[in-house]
Amino acid sequence: MIDMADSTKGTPVLVQIFEGKEPDQFFWITQRLIIFKGGTSTKYRNLFAEKAIEDYTYNAGSMALFRLQGSSLENMQAIQLNMVAGSLNSSYCYIVQTEEAVFSWTGSLTSSRDHDLLDRMLELLNPDWQPKSLREGGEPDEFWMALGGKSEYTREKEMRKHIEDPHLFVCNFSEDDFKVKEIFSFTQDDLTTEDVFILDCYLEIYVWIGSQSNVKSKLQAIQCGMNYLERDILAQGLSLETPLYIVTERHEPEFFTCFFDWDVSKSHMDGNSFERKLALLRGEKKLETPPRSSCRAYSSEYSQSGSRSKSVSSNRVPRSASPSSFSKSYLTSSNGGAFSSPDVIAKKLFSEQSADHSSTVDFHKLDLGNSAETVNSSLVAENDDDDDSNLLIYPYERLMLTSDEPVSDIDVTKREAYLSKAEFQAKFGMTKRAFYTLPKWRQNNLKVSLNLF
Structure with a gap:
């Protein structure tokens, strides 16, 4: 796996994932995935034959139970489970295959989206x-x-786990020792090029390798991450099978940079940490401006613990990006520079007018794409103490990604902005003013947990 990663151009992110612990991004990459029990390799079959134990490898005529999951027809999975009633859950749809018949079972807590996934997966199977x-x-x-x-x-509603605030640690390790030190209120500037850092996001771990650090191989980086998981520094009960990402400096993907207020120009500066800070103090940014490349993810079919998978891809739509890849604080201009996003520009414009006690904004003078919706969300942030009479307001049920009656005339990246003050407080547990002062990644995590992102 490491040799494959080293042989490709662009220094791709290397991710260690275990069966049953797959992160959301893995399923976004594979799009349509069917996971069967058992295996087809000679080694697997010989092992079962030698131990004289029953082989549960799936075949077209066998009895099987599949659980359906996913968020869309381009992100759906069927996973074979043990053929017992205890495998059922009211939050999912299932397919039960017997020798005489096939049953489709819909749980009482499922939605119309789940029913669509069930129909499509029946066709694929x-x-x-x-x-x-x-x-x-x-x-x-x-x-x-x-x-x-x-x-x-x-029979209870299965809720998404709360995404904890991430923790950043700088690592100091040798063959006989491993130490970490937490960096509080961290920023991008804390990622010094001479060091190795671990970003603990609870559900997944990132190991960031500075280009001038003493870690020169991805195998060393994986071992560093495993040492961290074994010690469970924050006593979170982390599993050794937690997804582990290896990220190298200057090749950070957007699903990593979204945890920072990321400045692309800083990430491509020359020199060591001291030289970079000195250049910033002088107002200089020695930039390498490589062409902006899209983040690619690679998946491979493999057999582990007797499991095998089949990926069914669609050519009708482009591959989906990670859900978290859309949470950027900066955009890239045609010359490689960075400039503030429309949200930031609109907010600044409104703030300047607010200083003059102006209550209106001429949307037609803002050449920012969907300017009206963007400024609408900024108005919400700045005028939390006002009533909702001047804003577009919709109920939470119509703003959800999985709504049966979705709203069409909104900025889909700012769904929360169209909630009333009372419903926003009930769902988020805070005012809109407090919400919009949170870091961007924190806002996105909260919106994901409420199915608004």
Whole structure:
């Protein structure tokens, strides 16, 4: 894996992922994925034959239970589970394959989006199937017999885990020692080129390698990350199978830089840390301006613990980017420089007019794309103490990504801005003014947890 990464151009991000611990980004890359139990390799089959144990490898005529999950038709998965009633969950849809029939089962807490995923995945698994549609609570006896009998299963709404605030650590390690020191209220400037850092995001870990650090191989970086997971510095109960990303200086992907107020020009400065700081004090930025390249992610089919996967891609739409890749504080101009985003420009313009006690903004004079919606969200941030009478207001149910009756005339990157003051307070647990003072990455995490991003 490391040799493959080293042989490619652009120094790609290397990610160590374990089965069952896949991050959201992995599924965004694979788009449509079917994971079967068992395996097809000779080594796997010989192992089962030698130990005389039953092989559960999937085949077209076997009995199987699949759980459906995903956020769209371009990001959906079917995962084969143990054929028992305890594998069910009211928050998902399932496909049950028996020797005599195929059942599609929809949990009572699923949405119309989940039902669409179920229909499409049935076609991908086997277009010849004629499934018997069942809703939770209306199952026939033959359904429960196929699962080994009726038993208890999870019936409560499955909620996304809260994304903790990230923690940044600088690492100092040798063959016999490993020490880390936390950096509080961190910024991009704390990423010194001579050091190695660990960004702990709780659900995933990033190891950042400075270009002038003494870590010269990705294998060393992986070992550094594993040492951190073993010590569980913050006593979070981290699993050794937590997704581990290896990021190199000057090749940071947007799903890493979104945790900082990232300045592209700083990340491409020459010299050591002292020389860079001196250049900044003098007002100089010695830039290397390589052409902006898109972030690519690579996935491979592999067999581990007897598992195999099949990826089904669609040519109708381009591959989706990571959900977090859209949370940028800066855009890149045609000459490689950085300039403030429309949100920042609009907010500054409004702030200047607010100083003159002006209550109106001429949207037609702002050549910023969807200026009206952008300034609307800034108005919300600045005028939290005013009433909602001058703003576009919609209920939370219509603003969600999975709404059955979505609103069409809004800026989809600012869905939260169209909530009323009362509903915003109820959903976010804070005022709009407080929300818009949070770092951009923190705002995005909160919106993701409420299905608004």
